[in-house]
Amino acid sequence: MRISACCFKFLAIIFWICPTAIAVAQSNDAQRHVIVISIDGFASYLVDDPKVPLPTIRRLAREGCVVEGGMTVSDPSVTWPNHTTLVTGMKPGRHGVLANGVLVRGGIGVPVKIDSHRDHSDLVRVPTVADVAHAAGLRTAEVNWPCTRNSKSFDDQFPDVPNALDYTTPRLRQELVKKKLLRDETHASFRNSSIVGLDYVWTEAACHLIRERKPHLMLIHLLNNDATHHKRGAQSQAGYTANAYADMCVSRIIDAIDDAGIREHSTIILVADHGFTVTPKAIRPNVLLREAGLLTVENGQLTQAQVHVVPEGGIGLVYCTNPLKASEQAAEFKKLLTGQEGVADVLLPDRFDEVGFPHPRDYRQVPDAVLVAKDGYAVSGTVTGETLVTTFEEARTSYGSHGFLAKLPKMKAMCILSGAGIRPGTQLQDVHNTAIAPTIATLLGLKYPDADGKPLLNALRTSADAE
The missing domain is CATH 3.30.1360 (Gyrase A; domain 2)
Incomplete structure (x- = not known):
């Protein structure tokens, strides 16, 4: 039986109006924090490549759980669909994001266009784990996360969208100018930076939010890796340099978690949206x-x-x-x-x-x-x-x-979980990225039952582990 798009919208509205159906209310003194860091295009095979200096990422893997052989991503293996899968636990055919924007059919004879200038509500047709967390009273934030423009489920946001600063939370925009991370509040000046410079700003913005707001759910997306791998290939000298820089950004975020005094209560989920291959x-x-x-x-x-x-x-x-x-x-x-x-x-x-x-x-x-x-x-x-x-x-x-069918091994993405609630020294196999959202929900004490994937319970500590 096929379910129409209208039915999907109706179900999403029901979930939104009745958040208690999918969320467990948190007490005001909730201590759990989940920080999701997505390094765009960080293929799983790079984690063990001896030519890549990754001291921080490999330490997180040693101290926590790593998906051996990489995490299988969803089709199509591109950025916006898979970032939405990471926070919905659903494949793109269910959550609705099939490209880096809305695919607009214009009628007979009219070519289809991709429109990236769209709000969250235009793109995603199901509730995300951020929607559920926010409805439960948890503090939420995102930096450069796709398909979040004008979402009502983030206390602070700096979305991955054209003209991002125009849709950034005003207080965050003003704070970043005051810290001299931004020249001014205009998007034009922000986009004058290199992609490395953008990753620097996004990393420091995330660090600022962690220190000042201590969000229970923090989503961070870095892009330099993807841009470099497109131009030079993932296992080129430039690619290795981009990998090392991403590791330094992760280190900065961990330092911010320490500065905020929430390290012992924080889980770091380090992922990518897809892998890479060369296409001469x-x-x-x-x-x-x-x-x-x-x-x-x-x-x-x-x-x-x-x-x-x-x-x-x-x-x-x-x-x-x-x-x-x-x-x-x-x-x-x-x-x-x-x-x-x-x-x-x-x-x-x-x-x-x-x-x-x-x-x-x-x-x-x-x-x-x-x-x-x-x-x-x-x-x-x-x-x-x-x-x-x-x-x-x-x-x-x-x-x-990237963009190849997810069954191509080179499309597999990095996936590492480390910190609070994670069993150290754990190795998992055959993990699909639909498992990430329900795992986030489990760590935050939320109910999220309708995902395609199941929480990674073998990676999570139990009461027996604490004894």
């Missing part, structure tokens, strides 16, 4: 669609489309703009691309259960087919050029990529 080649499916007369290009730009592909790194979301012809055209697309160089698979809706997607008729953002590239090839959205396969430079894709 790219496939340009829209070139074939242009040659087949299925899309129109004017002055090098896509203007109209019966069928076109929106790239997501190692996969492409295939949209047929006429719903009456979608099934037929998706099948034709599969015939056109199957067997071509660089193409691993084409999934039609009858196989969407493999990636956790509902049928496109049940959720408009869902594509009509999914193009899967082989490892080493990225999917390009360009509509110019003469060949399907080309270099990453000509296709304007990245040398390092």
Whole structure:
């Protein structure tokens, strides 16, 4: 049985109106703190790479629990969908975030666009663990966390969204200016910084919030790793430098926890949203669609489309703009691309259960087919050029990529839990990132029963451990 998008919205409203159904009220003197640090693109294989200096991260692993072989992420293995999975415990097909923004279908002949300028309520169609924590009276904060713009569930926020400072909590914005972490309160001056500079500001903002507000739930997202890995590859000299800098940022956050006097009550969950692979080649499916007369290009730009592909790194979301012809055209697309160089698979809706997607008729953002590239090839959205396969430079894709199906081992993400409530020296295997939100809920004493994943109980201390 399929559940419509309207039903999902209705359930979310019921949960929101009745938070006691999913939250356990906390006493005013609650001492538990969970700090979630996401280092974007920190592949699991980097944790044990001897070329990477990671003293802080490896100490947390030794003192706590590490997921051996890495944590399996959700499809698509891109940033906003997986950060939302981390705080909902649900796969993107349920929580609704399938890209770094809302996928907007504009009607017959109109190409689908990704709109990143959206509020939390436009993006996420289920309650998050932050919603539950805030409803239970816990202090919450986020720094650069995706899909949080204008959320009502954070006491302080600095969201991952275009024009982030415009949506940052005013008091936090003013405090960061006073501490000279920001030149002023305008987003334009903030974005003049390098990506390393942005990570520095986000780290110091998180440290400030930990010291001053002592949030019970703190979400932090750092980006320099991802940017560097895209440009140079994860296991390049530049990539290793980015890894080391991320380790230093984690160290700064731990120092802030110590300064706040909450270390013995704090659990650190160190994760990533996806891994990385190198993609020196790219496939340009829209070139074939242009040659087949299925899309129109004017002055090098896509203007109209019966069928076109929106790239997501190692996969492409295939949209047929006429719903009456979608099934037929998706099948034709599969015939056109199957067997071509660089193409691993084409999934039609009858196989969407493999990636956790509902049928496109049940959720408009869902594509009509999914193009899967082989490892080493990225999917390009360009509509110019003469060949399907080309270099990453000509296709304007990245040398390092993610977005591949989560079953590709290189897409596995780092996952380490350390501190209060965690059994030291624990190693887990076969962990999916849907387990993180229910684990957060368990650590904070909250009920969160509707996640796809289950809490990582084998990593958590019990009363027997304390004896």
